[in-house]
Amino acid sequence: MTDLYHPGVPSGQPIWSPSAPLLKLKGLTYVHQDTVLLHEIDLQLARHGITLLLGPNGAGKSLLMRLAHGLIAPTSGDVIWHTQPDMPPLLQAMVFQHPVMLRRTALANLTYALAARRVPWRRRRALAMETLERFGLISLAQRQARVLSGGEQQRLALARAWVLKPEVLFLDEPTSALDPASMRAVEEAVHAFHAEGTRIVMSSHDLNQARRLADDVVLLCGGRLVEHTPAERFFQGPRTPEARAFIRGELIW
Numbered sequence: 686m687t688d689l690y691h692p693g694v695p696s697g698q699p700i701w702s703p704s705a706p707l708l709k710l711k712g713l714t715y716v717h718q719d720t721v722l723l724h725e726i727d728l729q730l731a732r733h734g735i736t737l738l739l740g741p742n743g744a745g746k747s748l749l750m751r752l753a754h755g756l757i758a759p760t761s762g763d764v765i766w767h768t769q770p771d772m773p774p775l776l777q778a779m780v781f782q783h784p785v786m787l788r789r790t791a792l793a794n795l796t797y798a799l800a801a802r803r804v805p806w807r808r809r810r811a812l813a814m815e816t817l818e819r820f821g822l823i824s825l826a827q828r829q830a831r832v833l834s835g836g837e838q839q840r841l842a843l844a845r846a847w848v849l850k851p852e853v854l855f856l857d858e859p860t861s862a863l864d865p866a867s868m869r870a871v872e873e874a875v876h877a878f879h880a881e882g883t884r885i886v887m888s889s890h891d892l893n894q895a896r897r898l899a900d901d902v903v904l905l906c907g908g909r910l911v912e913h914t915p916a917e918r919f920f921q922g923p924r925t926p927e928a929r930a931f932i933r934g935e936l937i938w
């Protein structure tokens with residue numbers, strides 16, 4: 686954690702700076718049964734923006750997000766969130782590729798999340814209904830969440846994240862298997878989160894989507910970080926042969 690401390694300040698006193706990276710991954714490595722799934726990832730993410738994780742199947746995108754989100758522990762290396770001193774940890778949420786819904790109605794999935802956040806019960810229903818409306822789900826409020834279609838569940842998962850007002854949101858391929866209208870709704874939601882100040886990190890296989898959404902792009906391949914570049918530069922003139930091949934639609938491993 687030493688580099689979160691200003692070198693000129695005695696006794697390691699932390700210096701808060703809004704321009705410092707929000708997240709640093711340092712030498713992040715994840716090994717499962719002697720197989721190295723993530724190799725010494727060094728990555729710094731700015732405080733604001735939308736980061737797209739790209740890469741072929743099995744590149745390690747989900748693993749990277751689960752490690753950063755704290756769902757699993759790295760074998761070695763560090764996940765360092767640079768937050769203001771004396772402030773509570775950042776409020777984070779993650780929406781999975783196949784969201785897990787509670788065995789309750791769509792509405793109750795949201796009110797339950799609000800209860801877990803200790804929102805007073807008098808306010809929960811109104812907040813949940815307002816959010817369902819926003820995500821085009823109001824007509825499904827009383828339907829069991831687990832019988833909703835894949836696209837509806839994705840939107841409900843985003844709505845559930847929305848009511849939590851997270852400061853950081855990880856999205857794991859949130860539009861895979863969605864029809865064009867649902868995909869557009871999810872992308873609008875991503876923009877809305879961003880407009881509310883939520884830091885977004887998401888994975889996708891859709892290069893057009895990455896072009897539409899990304900401020901910066903992280904390309905992973907075979908558990909290694911190949912390139913981390915501002916989105917415009919990534920699409921106009923990627924630095925690495927792997928990134929050039931990936932944009933051409935060629936397989937990279």
Ligand SMILES: Nc1ncnc2c1ncn2[C@@H]1O[C@H](COP(=O)(O)OP(=O)(O)OP(=O)(O)O)[C@@H](O)[C@H]1O
Nearest residue numbers: 717722740741742743744745746747748749858888
């Ligand atoms: N808990 C785990 N135990 C063992 N292997 C795992 C585990 N989680 C992920 N892996 C392996 O790690 C590699 C990276 O998986 P990950 O899900 O991160 O890939 P991805 O880039 O998100 O792929 P996709 O685009 O197909 O979703 C894969 O080879 C996967 O089989």
